Amino acid sequence: AQSVTQLDSQVPVFEEAPVELRCNYSSSVSVYLFWYVQYPNQGLQLLLKYLSGSTLVKGINGFEAEFNKSQTSFHLRKPSVHISDTAEYFCAVSPPGSSNTGKLIFGQGTTLQVKP
C-alpha cells in the first residue's frame, strides 16, 4: 500500500534562515504530490502540488518543492522563513489509480517552529 513518510516531526529554525521539510513516498509509479499547511486551530490549505512537468514546483508564501522520482522524494523548501510560517506541514500523495476518487494519503506532519 502507498505510504508517505515525513522524516522530521519537528523542525525548529530561526527567522530568516532557510528550511527544508523532507517527504518520501513509497510508490515508484506515477503519483501526484501535494504539500498542505495547517495554521493553529485551522483547516488545511494547499501550498503547492506536483501533477506533471517541471520537477521544481513553486507555491504560495515563497515555498517551493522538488520532485525527485529516483529517490521518491518531494522535499519542501523556503530560502528565508518568517515567524508567520510557524505551522504544521503535511505531505500527501494521490495513489496510482485514484484519479476518480481523489483519495489522498497523508504523512504524519512536520511542525515548523520559527524562532525570533
Next chain:
Amino acid sequence: NAGVTQTPKFQVLKTGQSMTLQCAQDMNHNSMYWYRQDPGMGLRLIYYSASEGTTDKGEVPNGYNVSRLNKREFSLRLESAAPSQTSVYFCASRSRDHSYEQYFGPGTRLTVT
C-alpha cells in the same frame, strides 16, 4: 462563497452517546471526504463520496457511518461514541476538473469522555 463549512466546531460526548457531524460545500464539488487528525498520525481517511449517491470506506471506517445527503452535504455519524474517537475531524471536497486539490473545512474538535 463560504467554501467548506462544518458544524459543530466543538463537542463533548459521553461514551455511548451518538452524534452527527455536518459538512456542506458551496463550490459544486463532486467528491467529499471525512478525515480524522490525531497527533503524530497525520490525517486518516474515514469515508469518502466520489460522487453524489456513492460512499466508500477509507482507512479507518469502524465506528462511523456517513450519508451523502445531496451534492452539497456529507454527514458523519458516530452511533455509539468511544474515547478512541476523540479527535479533530475534517471534511474536504474536490472538484472533477483534474486539479486534484482538496479543500478543507475548519474542523470539529470532538472529545469523548
